[in-house]
Amino acid sequence: MGHVLYSFRRCPYAMRGRMALMVSGVEVELREVVLRNKPAAMLEASPKATVPVLICDDGTIVDESFDVMLWALEQHDPDQWLAPLEEDKAAMLALIAENDGPFKHNLDRYKYATRYEDVDGTEYRTMGVAFLEKLNDRLASRAYLFGERLALADFAIMPFIRQFRVADAAWFDAQDWPHLRRWLAELMTGPLFSAVMAKYAPWTPEDAGVVCSRAALLD
Numbered sequence: 001m002g003h004v005l006y007s008f009r010r011c012p013y014a015m016r017g018r019m020a021l022m023v024s025g026v027e028v029e030l031r032e033v034v035l036r037n038k039p040a041a042m043l044e045a046s047p048k049a050t051v052p053v054l055i056c057d058d059g060t061i062v063d064e065s066f067d068v069m070l071w072a073l074e075q076h077d078p079d080q081w082l083a084p085l086e087e088d089k090a091a092m093l094a095l096i097a098e099n100d101g102p103f104k105h106n107l108d109r110y111k112y113a114t115r116y117e118d119v120d121g122t123e124y125r126t127m128g129v130a131f132l133e134k135l136n137d138r139l140a141s142r143a144y145l146f147g148e149r150l151a152l153a154d155f156a157i158m159p160f161i162r163q164f165r166v167a168d169a170a171w172f173d174a175q176d177w178p179h180l181r182r183w184l185a186e187l188m189t190g191p192l193f194s195a196v197m198a199k200y201a202p203w204t205p206e207d208a209g210v211v212c213s214r215a216a217l218l219d
Helices: 012-024 040-045 065-075 089-111 121-139 152-167 169-174 178-189 191-196 214-218
Strands: 003-007 028-032 053-055 210-212
Touching (some): 012 152, 012 210, 089 152, 121 178, 178 191
Parallel strands (some): 003 028
16 A cells, blocks of 8 residues: 545645645545544544544654655655745744744634634734734745745645635735735645645545545646
């Protein structure tokens, strides 16, 4: 058996894992899951029960989305995502950590305020704005977060900015973030994101799964 990826199309963590795998050229068998009915094989591989879960052909389990990205790019990094044009990899990892930590904390409590006790979603939206303004400022002088070429940070962060916008698109689009909105629109309509957002039927043990590879970018 080759590499297997358990994924859920609309999960931002799974989105970025799929993008890194596709751009790396690593071929995987994609198994789309229904979150309310997760496959036993996925739960056996990763009891934490969140997507993505990558089962490598040697039996290695990678079940954190950013680790999936790094694993894929360590196999092959044809577009040099790990080598930003500006600053360095450490600076890029620090920005991603800010996204994955404080910003994601605020995003969850803004978009899903009803899941938390005594939470005012607009308060957490305000706190999330600081990170969005930081990104907009960076993008004022460059096409992408680390220069004139796309890099790991762009694709690691974009799904969460998209999710923030989805919470209230009219409000988001009315903000004075022209550079951020330009960047987000470009990535959301680009060939890579479009390819990984293809819809597939939920996987069952009787299915062979869907083979996903970089070739999809050429279709």
